[in-house]
Amino acid sequence: MPKESVDSHTENTDPDVAAALAQGPFHTALRAAIHARGLGLDRLRHRLLARDLNVSTTSLSYWQHGRTQPEHPKSIEAVAALEEILNLPNGSLRSLLGPRRARGPRSLRVKQRRPEAVIGGGVAMKELCDRLPAAREHNLDVVTEQVTATIDKDGRDAGHTVTMLVRARRNNVDRHIAMFRGDPGCDIESVRVLAHRDCVVGRIARHPQEPMLLAEILFGVTLDQNDTHLMEFEIVDGTGDRAQCYGHGFRYPVEHYTLQVRFDPEQLPRRVFRFAQSRLGTDLHETGSVVINNWMTAQISQSRVEPGALGIGWEW
Template identity: 30%
Template sequence: MTESRRFADAFSDALDARGVGLSWLRSRLADRGHAVSLASLSYWRSGQREPQREISLEALVVIEELLGLHQGALSSHLRRRGRTGPAPFDDLVGLARQVGRDRGLVGEDEVDRIAFDLVVDVDADRRISQVRVTQVFVAAVDGAAGVTMFVAPGVGTGSTEFEGLTDFATDTVIRAVSGCSVDGVVDIIDGISAARLRFDRPLALGESVVTEIVMCPVTDDSALDSEWGAVAEQRLEQCMVWVRFHPDQLPSRCWVGFQESGLGHEWPVSLAGATGLLHRQTDFGPGLCTARWEW
């Protein structure tokens, strides 16, 4: 067992031993006054992230109690030597695509994704006001009608019940802006859900389309998230993450990183007087481009 997986394994084992799921845990935490998003819990369980912020560490104490553990049973597994880089992601992307195919989701076989641009707006209260995703697709078959876009758990349409989640459990609401509609969101595996995007009309072979969707956090935990990533399920001409901060509220430190072909790297960057954090990769994927910051 590698160190980066120790907390995730302990958390997953504790949930299994208690016989409960993440939705149950999130509801009980909310009853105790701890607003932890389903996405955060899922990231912790899958090993993509660990609790770091003070509010997360406070919630972890309650989680240990709710799962019938002694104090420190989970927190003792947190990494103590600082951040060592992102957890492996390529296998997770491949697994998500395979599970999606097995469940009959429209996917990459009908279209080629050319570009994925993620724009995150942060307001003067350090809250995420909206996340805008623009994608470019080219039809690989005649009559391509849509595509699957992977998103974090807890993302929903705000009106559809799916996989045991209701509007109450939705952390982030997703809405179509142009080029498509959102058919719904389904759970895939820990750490990843899938939004089904339907194009405005079926595409002819070789025809291009640009889709634009907006995601708006509706809970405190999701609105205060300080790490975002763009998932490339296949090779892209461009993958971009652009975080736009309010000029009166700039972060003290920023990092960007990527995971591709079994490799992962993260490095600090300076805003250098700018108000935006930009990370752009070309000829990239499958993999993940990330940007994160601290206040």
């Protein structure tokens, strides 16, 4: 587009939106533009569908809250369409995305085993890991992990219970570091970590600005190489905004993983799906539908999980 056209379009842009486009970041500018146009995410999704661009409301919500960022070519194409739909200058949102980041299982396995890279959170997670350096160590293999997440009657993530069977990779291993990142609006100071079976909770590091924490889960015994330990703990939340997915990041292979998401009978989603990511914080890639059973539970189960992220998402 000629420079004159871009400048003219900018003059007609809401002042708050223009400031957000000038300063960034991407999610702030997108959120301001959506608010200024007064369009709901469902309407945006349908306008994108009319252009043969299938972007879920979950992805749109996460884009505008900074939890994920468009990276896939189709997602970038959708951002270009959003610029038109939201009456923004051509390229104004895309310019805030910066260069495309390296993605994919191979680069993830080789280069991205740092917690802040796989779990997400960037600098904030790095700062937490600096406070609990054991979070960066690979002292345990996860044999099996079962997570049961609960969504309350208001649609919020009320927390999750984790049952893990771990195996020591070396001698003198006595703890697991649990990592948690809450939904937008989460009050991290109110999040509790509870020990249920064959463990106790040690130190907890909470980030002062971001909804993230690390918690020591102490075994109460010291494992030698190849010893196993079965434990159960819970992270209790219920303070964030209405949830739209539950994802779990894996830095290393896991032999078997099961995730259950339990919904309140009074607040059932209209659609449920499973997704995969190269790491938490990137686009959600739907990999299939999930059925809610008679117990109001959606479940996925997978063996030989590779590094990356898996989860269950839904639309209200």
